[in-house]
Amino acid sequence: MQGKAGISAFERLYGERMWTYASKQPELNGIFNNAVAGGARSVVRALIDGYGDVFQGLTSLVDIGGGIGTTLQSIAKAFPHINCTVLDLPHVVETAPSCPEVEFVAGDMFSFIPKADVVGNYTN
Numbered sequence: 812m813q814g815k816a817g818i819s820a821f822e823r824l825y826g827e828r829m830w831t832y833a834s835k836q837p838e839l840n841g842i843f844n845n846a847v848a849g850g851a852r853s854v855v856r857a858l859i860d861g862y863g864d865v866f867q868g869l870t871s872l873v874d875i876g877g878g879i880g881t882t883l884q885s886i887a888k889a890f891p892h893i894n895c896t897v898l899d900l901p902h903v904v905e906t907a908p909s910c911p912e913v914e915f916v917a918g919d920m921f922s923f924i925p926k927a928d929v930v931g932n933y934t935n
């Protein structure tokens with residue numbers, strides 16, 4: 812969320828973006844990544860069960876800012892015909908649990924986005 816001056820409250824207080832700050836604080840990085848993974852866990856089952864039709868016909872899917880891959884791990888297991896890729900910052904991808912069904916790409920979404928049928932994004 813950004814204020815009138817175009818910077819977030821976090822950036823105003825700490826002088827840098829939250830992602831940059833977290834990259835230098837391993838404990839905070841872990842807490843944050845696990846917290847957003849918990850949020851993803853709580854909705855992805857409902858998404859798969861209630862709206863599974865939207866995944867039919869897809870061959871590839873990229874989750875931009877996909878964190879440690881919680882959402883895509885569930886989708887990849889439910890729809891094994893889809894090649895699933897998570898793009899997130901290096902300090903996040905480094906801590907992702909290994910999952911053979913999901914490819915992890917460490918990078919900055921402003922520099923590179925892997926090609927796919929569908930590109931999803933949930934960053935702020």
Ligand SMILES: C[S@@+](CC[C@H](N)C(=O)[O-])C[C@H]1O[C@@H](n2cnc3c(N)ncnc32)[C@H](O)[C@@H]1O
Pocket residue numbers: 830847848851875876877878879880881882898899900903918919920921933934935
């Ligand atoms: C709200 S979290 C999303 C969590 C994830 N969608 C999930 O389901 O667990 C936002 C994510 O965007 C990532 N992010 C922020 N800026 C980014 C950038 N420039 N390039 C790639 N990822 C970025 C953060 O590291 C963080 O993991």
